[in-house]
Amino acid sequence: MSDIRLKIFYTVADHLSFTKAAEILCITQPAVTKNIKELETELDIRLFERQGNKIALTEAGLILYQHAGSIFEIYRKIQYDLGLLKDKQTGELVLGASTTLSHYILPPILANFYKHFPDIRISLLDANTEKIENAVLRKKVALGIVEGKSNNKDLKYIPFLKDEIVAVVHTSQELASNDTISKDDLLRIPLVLRENGSGSLDVIAHELRSHNIRLNDLNIIMQLGSTESIKSFLSNSNCMAFLSISAVSKEITEGEFKVIDIDDLDIKRIFYFAHLQGQPEKIPEIFLRFAQNSITKSYTL
Known part of the structure; x- marks a missing residue:
């Protein structure tokens, strides 16, 4: 089973649309259809069932979709861990975290982060969720970790734990x-x-x-x-x-x-990371991914 076919399948399954998958992957819809048919032939089982103008995953398709998600998550972790070995990062990071996180969850993560990135200096603001969100909005904190989310349109929330x-x-x-x-x-x-x-x-x-x-x-x-x-x-x-x-x-x-x-x-x-809308800067992004990777080894999100 080739990675490209698996990726095409996963994209179709994620959106339940051959057309949407073709747009996302920048290939033609016939190419999507061809790869799905070849994958079904290779596995000798139907992955989608057609319902008029719509498609749905078969039981086999659902199983493959779940496993494919795990495979791609492993790929992302491989890329991340190898990236840690290649890049030496320096700089400062100002974090903000609500009380439960700063006292009971973050300390071991921060200690491990220091082992990998001793040249990144971290400071941590400890306050309640409302104050942390306000600090992120005022750019006093680059990355907040909060209890729940207020759905402030100026903030992007990413599930953590x-x-x-x-x-x-x-x-x-x-x-x-x-x-x-x-x-x-x-x-x-x-x-x-x-x-x-x-x-x-x-x-x-x-x-x-x-x-x-x-x-x-x-x-x-x-x-x-x-x-x-x-x-x-x-x-x-x-x-x-x-x-x-x-x-x-x-x-x-x-x-x-x-x-x-x-x-x-x-x-x-759910605890959430919170940062200003848009892509976070490099060092906050590194910590965010590091913390997510650390948590998956001990908790289930």
Whole structure:
């Protein structure tokens, strides 16, 4: 199976259009059709089924499409890793990251990045999502990494990492006797949450709204400006908080905090890179790709 046929197939499958694939690949539509037919002959199975003026992937076509995507991703990683060996980069990079990322996810990535690029000097602004986005817009930060996205038309968002926000209590407190609570229970339990402008708070509010619960319906006794301050508060108070699983995984493993399940409430989010519209400059682009490559070795996006 040749790479060119696989690429033509993947492009057709991606857009479900022979015409669109021909435009993207800068070849004629008959050439696209010819290569698809030859690929089907080689594999001895139909990859597309025709439905009037439309096409759809067969079961075999779907399997090949999934494998082709993995193959092309491996090619991109090969090119990236070989590029690291060829290029020596120097310069400065100003990053901005929301609290969860800067405290719990980025440090090992930054340390590994320094090993590969010791001549790139990095500074990191730690603030909530709203402030990071504003810093990117003002060009104070070249690349932001934020919790969720505001869909600001001047910013481009690129998915980075999946995360889960969980309800936690300190195991020394009375609330730790619960394993599961209902959404009605949630309305009564004293809560400590992040401050307004926090990406975590926005994600929590959005998920609760889908269950017809507003933040004003909750028994919020305090809002604090950092995850660490919330964890310290919980250790001295019979309250519950919503925190990123990345921020409390160590304490959960050590038995200091406990996750409380809430019926039918599942809070998931995606961390995003954020930069000004257009192609990022070379050094921010290098870090972005490096971080993505690092994450794929430990997490699934």
